[in-house]
Amino acid sequence: MSSYREERRADAAAEAEQNRKAAEARAAQDREDRRLELETKLKAKEIAAEQKRKDAEAKAELARKDADAKRRQELADKKVRDQEKARAKAARAAKVGKVVRWLNQNPVTVFVGFVMASSVIPAVISQVGALGDTGVNVLLAALLAAMLEGGAWAITFMGKAAEDAGRPAGKYRIGTWCTAFVAAGVNYWHWAEKLKDAQWVAVVFAASSLFAIYLWDMKTHGSHGRTKADRKAERARRAHLARRRKDHKDIAKEADRLLSALPFGSVDDEEAFAAAWRIHKGAEPGLSPxxxxxxxxxxxxxxxxxxxxxxxxxxxxxxxxxxxxxxxxxxxxxxxxxxxxxxxxxxxxxxxxxxxxxxxxxxxxxxxxxxxxxxxxxxxxxxxxxxxxxxxxxxxxxxxxxxxxxxxxxxxxxxxxxxxxxxxxxxxxxxxxxxxxxxxxxxxxxxxxxxxxxxxxx
Structure with a gap:
């Protein structure tokens, strides 16, 4: 009986021990599960924090790149604006330099233009006053005065264009001076009637219609043409040709025949004379057997x-x-x-x-x-x-x-x-x-x- 009880106690103790171990095992398993769960949560938080940090860095990098791109664009725009300003400044400087160079190279034209304007403007005003004193409407008087002075200058410029094209310009010069003398007559008549005790004023106003034309004519014709040396050389050339025709009549006649036989402009006088000399003398010009x-x-x-x-x-x-x-x-x-x-x-x-x-x-x-x-x-x-x-x-x-x-x-x-x-x-x-x-x-x-x-x- 006692052995049975002991066995029962032993079994109960073994069972209790087994239950205790099972409970400890379950407790350990629970602790391990909680630890793993906690680690999983911590890992998830770390991953989330790392992702958040990366997102923040990417956002910051993107913002930095945008700022750099914006700054570069602003610099490029500024450079373009500066270049445009520099080009505009250079263009203005070139235009100013061109004008200055032209003024330096053409001082005569500048002063002639100034004097011409100073001459034409008083002449026009005087003609307007002369026509206005007769009762002509001021607008009509201005148009008529412009017709006289402007007509003279229109004919003058047409003559200049004809000269540049190589056409005769005599009729244009005659028309210019005729128109200018009519304008001068109008001015003289007006001031001679108005200032009978100061006739020199009438002469001055009459000259104002002529002086500009005269000045332009001197500029376009007096500043061109042959120089003294050119005229001297031309006289010497003509004297040489005259002596040649006197001393070598036969050869000169042969040269004339060659010029008339050959196509126009194919040879000049000197070449024709040299050829005629070779024909008659058999040697170069100036030499003979x-x-x-x-x-x-x-x-x-x-x-x-x-x-x-x-x-x-x-x-x-x-x-x-x-x-x-x-x-x-x-x-x-x-x-x-x-x-x-x-x-x-x-x-x-x-x-x-x-x-x-x-x-x-x-x-x-x-x-x-x-x-x-x-x-x-x-x-x-x-x-x-x-x-x-x-x-x-x-x-x-x-x-x-x-x-x-x-x-x-x-x-x-x-x-x-x-x-x-x-x-x-x-x-x-x-x-x-x-x-x-x-x-x-x-x-x-x-x-x-x-x-x-x-x-x-x-």
Whole structure:
């Protein structure tokens, strides 16, 4: 019996213990549920707060962007307004500058306009008064006065337009002055009747209708036209043409025939005369076969007067003269004119007195002058003396090139010297002397054989 009770007590205790644990478990579960619920609520609040913060930041950012955009737009609008103001200011400055420049460049026009206005306005008022004193309505008087003064200026400006277009303007000038004299007569009559003791006032008012027209006429016609130098040049041109027609009648008639035969304006008087001269004379204007013959004879006579050195033959005089011939008229008159022989530079002709063979570039017979030899000897260096000279075969091969170099020297009006040949051929001075002697000897042989022109122009 006692064991049964003990078992019952044990079972009750176990059941109580089990219930207690179950209750503790439920309590723990409830606490956990409340904790999780609380955490969920806190998390939800945090999320809501974070979202609210983000919304506030986004709203603030949007507001900042709107403000920036508004500020940028205002700055852009201000910049556009400033640019418009600057452009308007620049345009006004340009207009003012243009007016100022025009005033600076046309002071005569400014003062003429001022004086003309000062002359026309009193004239119109005087005419209105003159017509009004006769009982004419003031409006009609003003219109009639405007007709007189305005008509004069209308005709004046029509004449100016005709002149600018190249049409005759004489009838416009006559009409202008006739109208101006009628207006002046009206003013004079009015003030002469009104101020019989002061006739000079009538003259002044009459002049006011004429002075503006006179001033404008002086400006448009007196400030243009040919200058004194132009008129002097024109007189000289006409005198030149008169002398030309007197001295060259046949050629002038031929030039007139050419002008009438060719299309109008295709050639001028000078071109026609030059063509006629070439037809009759066969040379450029101013030159003729007779002049070339005279120049040739003078050159030959000059060559005969040369003081020739020893061993110089007469044929060499001919060669030297042929080499020194040049156009008797230089520069523009000599352009295109045929020459009578090989020409030489003017600088070469200004080198003092030389012999005929010197002018041909071949010097005198024998070796070079003592001065040239001394200069060549002094300029020889030790290396040149020690270097090996060219053989006769090598010099023979260089002979054609030496002839070409000699021809260039003659064309320049210079002597055929050993130094020049050595420099041109890049050889020793001694070899240059040998080639020089060979070249001069061959050129002399050609001259003696009668081929002087070839020797000079080789």
């Amino acid at each position: 007779e002049l070339y013959a005279t120049a040739t004879n003078a050159r030959v006579a000059l060559g005969a007067a040369f003081e020739l050195g020893e061993h110089v033959r007469p044929e060499l005089v001919r060669a030297g003269m042929l080499a020194s011939l040049y156009n008797p008229l230089s520069q523009r008159l000599g352009e295109g004119a045929p020459t009578l022989g090989t020409t030489v530079p003017i600088s070469a002709l200004q080198r003092g007195t030389q012999g005929a063979t010197t002018q041909a570039g071949i010097g005198s017979y024998g070796s070079e002058p003592a001065i040239e030899k001394a200069r060549e000897k002094a300029s020889e260096s030790a290396s040149e003396k020690a270097s090996r000279g060219r053989t006769d075969e090598e010099l023979e091969q260089l002979l054609p090139e030496a002839h070409r170099a000699a021809a260039e020297l003659v064309a320049e009006g210079r002597q055929i010297s050993a130094a020049s040949l050595a420099k041109h051929l890049k050889i020793r001075r001694e070899d240059g002397m040998k080639l020089r002697d060979r070249v001069i000897a061959e050129r002399k042989l050609r001259l003696i054989d009668g081929d002087g022109d070839a020797a000079v122009g080789a």
